[in-house]
Amino acid sequence: MTEWTKHNLLDIQNLTKEEIELILNTAKSFKEVSSRDVKKVPALRGKTVALLFFENSTRTRVSFELAAKRLSADIISISASGSSLSKGESILDTAKNIEAMNVSAVVVRHSTSGVPKILAEHLEPSVINAGDGCRAHPTQALLDMFTIREKLGRIEAIEVGIVGDILHSRVARSNIWGLTKLGAKVTVCGPSTLMPVEVEKLGVKVSYDIDEVIKQSDVLMVLRIQKERQQDNFLPSIREYAKHFGINKERLKFAKKNLLIMHPGPTNRGVELSAEVADGEYSVILDQVTNGVAVRMAILYLLLGTKETIEEKQTL
Amino acid sequence: MNNVPKIMDKESIRRALMRIAHEILEKNKGTEDLCIIGIRTRGAILAERINECIKEIEGKNVSVGILDITLYRDDLTLVSHQPIVHETLINFDITNKKVILVDDVLFTGRTIRAALDALIDFGRPANIQLAVLVDRGHRELPIRADYVGKNIPTSLEESVKVILEETDKDMDQVLIETKR
Numbered sequence: 001m002t003e004w005t006k007h008n009l010l011d012i013q014n015l016t017k018e019e020i021e022l023i024l025n026t027a028k029s030f031k032e033v034s035s036r037d038v039k040k041v042p043a044l045r046g047k048t049v050a051l052l053f054f055e056n057s058t059r060t061r062v063s064f065e066l067a068a069k070r071l072s073a074d075i076i077s078i079s080a081s082g083s084s085l086s087k088g089e090s091i092l093d094t095a096k097n098i099e100a101m102n103v104s105a106v107v108v109r110h111s112t113s114g115v116p117k118i119l120a121e122h123l124e125p126s127v128i129n130a131g132d133g134c135r136a137h138p139t140q141a142l143l144d145m146f147t148i149r150e151k152l153g154r155i156e157a158i159e160v161g162i163v164g165d166i167l168h169s170r171v172a173r174s175n176i177w178g179l180t181k182l183g184a185k186v187t188v189c190g191p192s193t194l195m196p197v198e199v200e201k202l203g204v205k206v207s208y209d210i211d212e213v214i215k216q217s218d219v220l221m222v223l224r225i226q227k228e229r230q231q232d233n234f235l236p237s238i239r240e241y242a243k244h245f246g247i248n249k250e251r252l253k254f255a256k257k258n259l260l261i262m263h264p265g266p267t268n269r270g271v272e273l274s275a276e277v278a279d280g281e282y283s284v285i286l287d288q289v290t291n292g293v294a295v296r297m298a299i300l301y302l303l304l305g306t307k308e309t310i311e312e313k314q315t316l
Numbered sequence: 317m318n319n320v321p322k323i324m325d326k327e328s329i330r331r332a333l334m335r336i337a338h339e340i341l342e343k344n345k346g347t348e349d350l351c352i353i354g355i356r357t358r359g360a361i362l363a364e365r366i367n368e369c370i371k372e373i374e375g376k377n378v379s380v381g382i383l384d385i386t387l388y389r390d391d392l393t394l395v396s397h398q399p400i401v402h403e404t405l406i407n408f409d410i411t412n413k414k415v416i417l418v419d420d421v422l423f424t425g426r427t428i429r430a431a432l433d434a435l436i437d438f439g440r441p442a443n444i445q446l447a448v449l450v451d452r453g454h455r456e457l458p459i460r461a462d463y464v465g466k467n468i469p470t471s472l473e474e475s476v477k478v479i480l481e482e483t484d485k486d487m488d489q490v491l492i493e494t495k496r
Binding site: 026028041042071305 | 386387388392397401402404434439
């Protein structure tokens, strides 16, 4: 069995297949804790986790908060608007000040790619990336992989279709890295304006035919159309996107019987996903949320569970 | 490890577990409200075996659970690498039950302390009794076993190794190894 040696979790790219599997296996044990009457274990008693969310979030923040609390860690939560960042303090200064208060881990989300990496280079505590710009969202990819493995029993050789705004999606990128590492066959699908150049180099197939992708997929990951990142006219209109790429009941007529429909949330009902599909038989969207807590508990445990990881600090 | 005395063999382990099963039934006057919870890894196997003995004697099964105590260890922040966390499987309510906690070797008592903490998080049992295959002494906490397969006085330089078919793919036996 692999031993965990990483000090930070910045993206999926620099995890080995064995490390991903260790996280997923550990998460399986932690899922049971959330089903108990007393949903708390003392593993991280006395540790403090700082949540630095410089971009809005419901799921990820609450999920990390619950994960830390269920491990008995204390948490502090900081958002851009309620902190001194609005007075002009730099992120690094803010983070350094929080470090000075002896926290064990910093969970960071930021709309600029690379912020978690910069913090990791300057901070002693473990840094966990909770989503940076269009680059990476490793915990989302891990919980997606956990959900696939839980529902289908394996990841290897499974056909995964990722549909939507691939260009701006950190969820897509992290999932591509993770899923291909574990042997899944990934096809990305979306409007050509939202398809990154040379995306094939990540080891995926590209398709512009949504019906074909639905037909072949065991798992369909539907991405959110990020209205906040559509200022540059990538799409003629949201309605046109919904018409050509929106997943609805009609389109799913040719889907495999055991298809899983996943969505990282928040969903734009009626845009990328119709309401009846989001609440329908194939949807595992809420299972993803449940599993998110277990996966984040596993990550916090692996990063903070012991003394050594902090003393023998590994580089990234 | 040149001299490895065998303290128990397959037969003596079987007899010890059968005697423990009889003692449990005698003390608790049958199987009512009884449940057995084994501590991963070998305690879980011994719990299952004690249940089989009880079934042989009384013709009734009792509920059996598995407890992983990793998250309750008092040395979690001191060990060098994170111990692998395994699943705890207790699919029944332990409130008002008589819980037989099972482990392979009783040594410092710290594992049992962790297990007691973990169990209390699952409910409020009527009582908790402790059954171990081997008691090797050297307690660091005020903990004692209610049912003991064999008392083996040891020195701290020795380690007691319990080998069970299910986990170790070898014949059941208990060995004492001397650390060198």
